[in-house]
Amino acid sequence: MKQHLKTLEIYLHIPFCIRKCEYCDFLSAPAGLQTQERYVRALEQEMRGRAAEYREYQVSTVFIGGGTPSILKPEWIRRLLDTLRCQYQVAADAEITLEANPGTVDVHTLKQFYHAGINRLSLGLQSTWDEELKALGRIHTYQQFLDAYEAAVSAGFTHINVDLMSGLPGQTLESYETTLRRVAELIPPPEHISAYSLILEEGTPLAERYEAGALELPREETERQLYVLSKEILQEYGYERYEISNYARNGCVCRHNVGYWTRENYLGFGIGAASLVENVRFQNGRELQRYLTDPLGQREQLQQLSLTEQMEEYLFLGLRLTAGIAVQDFYNTFHYELEQIYGQVIEKHIKEDLLAYTDRVGGRYLHLTERGLDLANYVMADFLEPQLPG
Numbered sequence: 001m002k003q004h005l006k007t008l009e010i011y012l013h014i015p016f017c018i019r020k021c022e023y024c025d026f027l028s029a030p031a032g033l034q035t036q037e038r039y040v041r042a043l044e045q046e047m048r049g050r051a052a053e054y055r056e057y058q059v060s061t062v063f064i065g066g067g068t069p070s071i072l073k074p075e076w077i078r079r080l081l082d083t084l085r086c087q088y089q090v091a092a093d094a095e096i097t098l099e100a101n102p103g104t105v106d107v108h109t110l111k112q113f114y115h116a117g118i119n120r121l122s123l124g125l126q127s128t129w130d131e132e133l134k135a136l137g138r139i140h141t142y143q144q145f146l147d148a149y150e151a152a153v154s155a156g157f158t159h160i161n162v163d164l165m166s167g168l169p170g171q172t173l174e175s176y177e178t179t180l181r182r183v184a185e186l187i188p189p190p191e192h193i194s195a196y197s198l199i200l201e202e203g204t205p206l207a208e209r210y211e212a213g214a215l216e217l218p219r220e221e222t223e224r225q226l227y228v229l230s231k232e233i234l235q236e237y238g239y240e241r242y243e244i245s246n247y248a249r250n251g252c253v254c255r256h257n258v259g260y261w262t263r264e265n266y267l268g269f270g271i272g273a274a275s276l277v278e279n280v281r282f283q284n285g286r287e288l289q290r291y292l293t294d295p296l297g298q299r300e301q302l303q304q305l306s307l308t309e310q311m312e313e314y315l316f317l318g319l320r321l322t323a324g325i326a327v328q329d330f331y332n333t334f335h336y337e338l339e340q341i342y343g344q345v346i347e348k349h350i351k352e353d354l355l356a357y358t359d360r361v362g363g364r365y366l367h368l369t370e371r372g373l374d375l376a377n378y379v380m381a382d383f384l385e386p387q388l389p390g
């Protein structure tokens with residue numbers, strides 16, 4: 001009898017960058033080649049050591065993120081993917097994404113990544129203005145991005161995402177509009193664009209300069225307009241917003257991220273990598289040296305999610321998607337009607353034109369309205385700590 005496999009998404013964290021960007025608080029830092037290679041070996045060890053626990057799963061997506069995974073030698077990326085394929089059941093059509101910094105790749109390395117099995121490339125551009133890139137401390141220029149993009153296309157990549165940011169120091173409505181148009185007019189156009197707002201993270205050089213009054217950022221009203229601009233301009237070029245900050249052409253969404261928002265099982269490898277498998281959440285420790293010496297001994301913060309925590313997450317993540325959540329799926333997952341748990345909250349936000357129901361193929365969906373998408377945090381806060389009936 002054919003065994004039915006459950007779905008699993010895999011994330012590999014590569015915590016290395018050429019140089020730290022001014023706004024970055026991700027778990028990443030520069031490191032020499034020797035450390036990088038030791039880390040790759042530790043990742044392989046962790047993947048091999050965990051494989052027996054996940055025999056009943058089929059891997060639907062792999063995301064190699066960071067940090068700057070593209071600074072790794074292509075032969076190391078190949079080794080990581082070979083280990084994965086050898087130890088786990090990776091679906092033939094798995095989406096396998098590599099995050100790449102335009103300042104670290106050329107046609108030669110991109111071809112090798114492609115032949116190693118990477119089938120989706122996520123290029124961190126952020127802005128097409130060199131002054132804005134410089135203010136962020138990015139290592140690349142717009143021209144380097146253009147070269148990287150062309151190289152990626154000629155290496156064979158058809159699935160490409162470009163990351164952009166709004167709310168940057170010195171950014172204006174005009175400069176951001178130009179950035180959006182330049183990216184949407186690339187030939188061929190990228191199938192996916194992520195457009196996030198800059199968040200000032202405490203302790204970063206950018207935040208410190210801002211607190212010291214040495215940095216000007218767009219005012220709140222301009223920031224709101226920048227946010228609206230992403231949607232308006234990208235729609236003009238055929239991009240559909242399918243998540244608060246993510247846009248895709250022809251339905252080419254990022255399957256890995258959609259899986260995360262719909263609470264598929266996901267398993268993270270590497271320092272700081274988080275996992276959620278069968279409603280148990282856990283995370284690897286963040287210390288590089290400890291991971292290098294004992295990659296299998298780093299799991300911590302194991303937490304079995306209660307039913308209400310699962311519901312909270314389900315709403316919190318699912319409503320990020322413009323399609324929203326399927327009412328029937330909520331019932332199938334939790335054996336409670338959605339309205340039984342959240343009736344009052346839903347009613348309140350429908351009255352405020354922040355939430356709506358829509359009937360589509362597959363049933364009834366609850367989703368944020370256009371207005372609700374702009375005020376998502378306000379709406380979602382009301383879905384915390386649900387009360388079970390009885």
Ligand code: SF4
Pocket residue numbers: 016017018019020021024025026028066067068101
């Ligand atoms: S490239 Fe990305 S991960 Fe690396 S320092 Fe810059 S923002 Fe952080």
